Amino acid sequence: MQPDFAELQRFLLDCPPFDELDAEQRLAAIEQMQAVYLNKHNVESLFKEHSPALYIVRSGVFDLIAPDDTVIERLESHDLFGFPSLLSGRPVVNRLAVEADGIVYICPEPVFNQLRRASKAFEHYFIRAHGQRLLEEQKSERGASRSRATGHHLQLPISDVLRRKLVQMPSNATIRSAAERMSQEQVSSILIIDPPDTLAGILTDRDLRNRVVAQGLDYELQVNAVMTPAPATVYGRQSLMDALALMTQHNIHHLPVLNDKDEPIGMITNTDLMRQQRSEPVMLISALNKAASLDELIDEAQHMPAYIQTFAARVHDSTIVGRLLASLTDTMTRRLIELYEREHGVAPAAYAWLAFGSQGRQDQTLSSDQDNGLLLADDLNAQQQDWFKGLGDFVCDGLYRCGIPLCPGDIMASNQDCRRSLSGWLDRFSNWTTSPTPKALMYCQIFFDSRMVVGNKRLYNKYRAEVAKLGQSEFFLGNLARLQSNVPVPLGLFNRFRSTESGKDSDLINIKRYGIALINDIVRTYSLHAGLTEPGTLARLQELKGSRLLNRGDNQALGEAWLFLSGLRLQHQLEVWGTDKPKNALDPDELSTLTRRQLKSAFRIIKEAQQGVGLKFGRTG
Amino acid sequence: MVFSSITNWFKRRRQLARPWQAVRYIALDLETSGLHPQTDSLLAMAWIELKPPLLDYRSARYYLLGQQDTDLKQSPVVHGLRQQHFADPVDPQQALKELAGVLNGAVLVCHHVQLDWQFLKAAASRYDIRLRPLALFDTLQFDARRLRKQQHHIERGSLTLASCRQRYQLPIYQAHHAFDDAVGCGELFLAQAYHFGGRARVSVGEIIRQTRSA
Structure with a gap:
């Protein structure tokens, strides 16, 4: 008879991705595992005698060392290693050094493969971890249904709520015919569309009131004389939040909706947004x-x-x-x-x-x-x-x-x-751009x-364009890059977390200053160099796609790290709201194993991005 | 008969001279209805096989041995064992036979091995089964001797399985199931053995001697 392995079960439940397995799959894995008491007397034979395998650290501290003698990672309780060679089929080239003796579980290759076949989530975890893409959003069935059930309607794509058919007129139609059409269709705005499917403008009730009736204009004039040309638009795939933000930003109530080919497919109004539940x-x-x-x-x-x-x-x-x-x-x-x-x-x-x-x-x-x-x-x-x-x-x-x-x-x-x-x-x-002091440099960003x-708008656009020009100064970007690459990322030697705070907060890591803000800064540097005027970090990354300086993979990784850290900060702020606890600093020991691994992964991405920005801009000036 | 016991003696001596990493160990824990091997009964036993430096979960076993009318006495308090746990008990003879099989030529490792060994012997003799481990290793005595050697005052509670494990920075286990204790004891043995005999060539016999009172 087999024991129930309660202790090991409990441990694995807190050791992703084993938490993704069902109890039966987990038990089947345990029944075929081995545990090794790893210490300096036997560490050299571990890979020789037991690879390929997945290793799970239960206790002790071990350094994973590359053939060139650099420490890749310090491994501690709940850390996994060995999976790269399981996935790639290549022999293990790294070696281990023991810092403190401990127990390491060995999950042999056939068991690992069996688990990969049995659970998609388990398989995906390792594929992502192998590609250093732990922050990539999991698109598992479970995740998708969860977000839909609990998500807010503002996350819905605009195309999901477009019900009314498109009401349109060509730009050479008369004001009268447009007004008649609006009254027939009982709409407060109409799209002015010229063939073939080009959005020329928008005409609203308010325009008829202010620009036609109040001005005493002739109703037989063409609508293009009174419409708003080139209005702000949204794409159907964008979220209702995007529409809401745009409406408040421009103080407008009607937004034409386009498909990905820039063809108008409908209109969304603030009444549509209000009509949505809650x-x-x-x-x-x-x-x-x-x-x-x-x-x-x-x-x-x-x-x-x-x-x-x-x-x-x-x-x-x-x-x-x-x-x-x-x-x-x-x-x-x-x-x-x-x-x-x-x-x-x-x-x-x-x-x-x-x-x-x-x-x-x-x-x-x-x-x-x-x-x-x-x-x-x-x-x-x-x-x-x-x-x-x-x-x-x-x-x-x-x-x-x-x-x-x-x-x-x-x-x-x-x-x-x-x-x-x-x-x-x-x-x-x-x-700032020609003779910055270090303090001014930090503060001007x-x-x-x-x-x-x-x-x-014209005044602002002129300002924005001139500022963008100044921001392209190589001397300035070089200074920024050097400043950014000198910020200490809270990963110490061996990729361990290092506290960023002092005094009573000395266990805490400030994920804003050393995480989110640092990504903002690095992305800003690339974006200034490219002359972009967009202020948002994710939007900047979007526009930087195709940039020769920031490759696609790094671009995506930075975006994922930013999203992860922002989500983590939001979660943290909700937890500490109303208390006097720090709003941007948290204790990594209080995070779940997976979140801790992801946080490390995010900081690793930032560290690499720092080196990148330092190499690309920091040498000049 | 005499001849065979002499050959056995030689065989055993040869085995004990081998490096300690070269033999098998059985880490075992029992649940009993009390502390007296002659009057109290064996309720459950759990073991796992060790081939240094490995503990092999494939060899893990757990057997509930009691009958419905077994007197549990203190046991529900100590081990959380209740009558319903005995709904599907195993034939003790079968379980002991299996143990005899794996124990043959292996070292029996327990925390306070003499008590467990007395219970096992008493139970086995009832079914006419002979348990023939190569030797006994006591993880409790090993640490007691080590502490005494370092002239430590041995404090109350400092020799429990959990306290001994702590001294080797082994993980803290919450469960007190016989199987978890068998694993805990097995890991403790490996830690003790590597600390004592990791570097040089140390024989099984020498390791065993470290568990005798100094």
Whole structure:
């Protein structure tokens, strides 16, 4: 009779991918395993006598050493090794050195192969681990059904909710015929499409009211005289969150939807978004938009943290939370500007309200502070300057009272230094790019992640293009790259975690500063070099595909590491919310075995990316 | 008869002179209804075979030996054994025969081996089975001797299986099932043996002698 192997069962349940096996498969594996007491007297014969096999460390500490005598990895409890030669069929070339004696389980090749055949998840784990792709999202059946059941509807692709058929007119149709068509179809907007399937513009109820009736235009004119040409669009494969973000960003209510061939396939409106069940984000945004006074706005904003928490717990995709928070901050900013204008009259000159840092990149968290500024028209007089000073003070204070912390570095539009004309900003940027001090270098980076929240598009675009040009300076990029490659990634010798904090937090690792922010920085460097103006890290990576400097594999790995770390940070922040525990630092010992392995893997990717960015840019300048 | 016992003696001496890594070991743990081999009964036994440095899970065995009316006495408290565990008991004779087979020529390893050995002998003699291990190794005595040699004061509780394992940084096991204890004892033996006789050529006999009172 066989024992029940309770102890080993329990251990393997905490040792991915053995947790993916069912109890029977796990038992069958145990019944054929061996355990070795590995120590310096027998370590040399392990591979000779027992390979190929999968080895599972139960206790002790061992170093895996490459033929050139470099330590590949320090192996400790729950670590697996030996699978590369099982998968590749190549003999083991590495050797082991014993740091502390211990028990290692040996799972022989036939058993390993049997388990691979029995469980897809088990097989996939090793294929991913072998390709150093542990962070790749698992597309198992189980995972897919789970995310669909518990996911938030904002993650649905837009094409899933397009129901109405496309209502369209050519651009040479008359305004009257377009209006008649809209009333027949009972729609509030119509797409203007020229053959063959080219989106020319969009015409809305509001356009008819403001640009036709109010102006007393002739209804027999062609629609192209009054439509909005080249409107913002989304693709059907994008998520409802994408649509929501775009709508709040441009303050519009209608978005034409295109297929991948850029042909229009429909329209999505904010009513469509509201109609979706449990559409609190849309409600919250619309409540913020409707707030009639500062006090009302502050009242509405009080709901935000609690709301974001329940929302974040439901969504599968952590990026959606960062984007929603940025959308909410954008909305509050716009509403505050409108409230200020009501009190002090409209802006006396062209300007753009700039969001920097996490709001700019749209990866905001509940603990992110404000980073904003004002881009102003040239040659303002003192009175105009005062109007904008008042605006900066009012909005930053308003955001603070709505729960967005003040920036400790004073990167805020309330600071005179962050209210500049185009040439004023460019002076500042060229100071950074031509003669940076180390501190300024570190601090200037978030200014390169900018987005206009509201204001004059032409002014902003000019600014963005000029800033992009300055950002391409090789001298500057070289300095950035050297700075980035010197940040100590929290993996010590032998790939062990190393604490990044001190004092009472000395067991913790700051995954923002040494993880997410470092990836943001590295990706920014590539993106500045390529002259891109996109501020978001994932969006930058998307645009960098095909770049000769950053190959596809590294690009993907950085994106996966960023996604993993952002998800981990969100999870952590939900856990510690309301306590005084650090929001961006966590204890790796409190993570599950799989998460710990993935965290190591993410830091390894960052380490390689640091070396890459150092080699490619760091030598010049 | 005399001749055969003499050849056996020589055979055994030859075996004991071999390097300790060259022979088989059976790490074993028993569950009993008490501490007296003559009056208390054997409830369960578990073992695993060792060929240094390996513990072979393919050889793992666990047998419940009791009858429905077995007097459990203290046992439910100690081992969590209850009557329902004996719903499907194994014929003790079969189990002991199998043990006799694997034990033949192997070293029996237990934590406090004398107690287990007395129980095994008493049970085996009831079925006229002869258990002929090459020798007995006591993981408890090994550590007791080592501690005494280092002139340590031996504190209460410092010789339990768990405490001994801790001294060799072996993993902490939560379960106290006879099988887990057999594995725990087997691992402890390997740790002790490698610490004592890992480097030079050390014979089985020499290893065994380390478990006698100094």
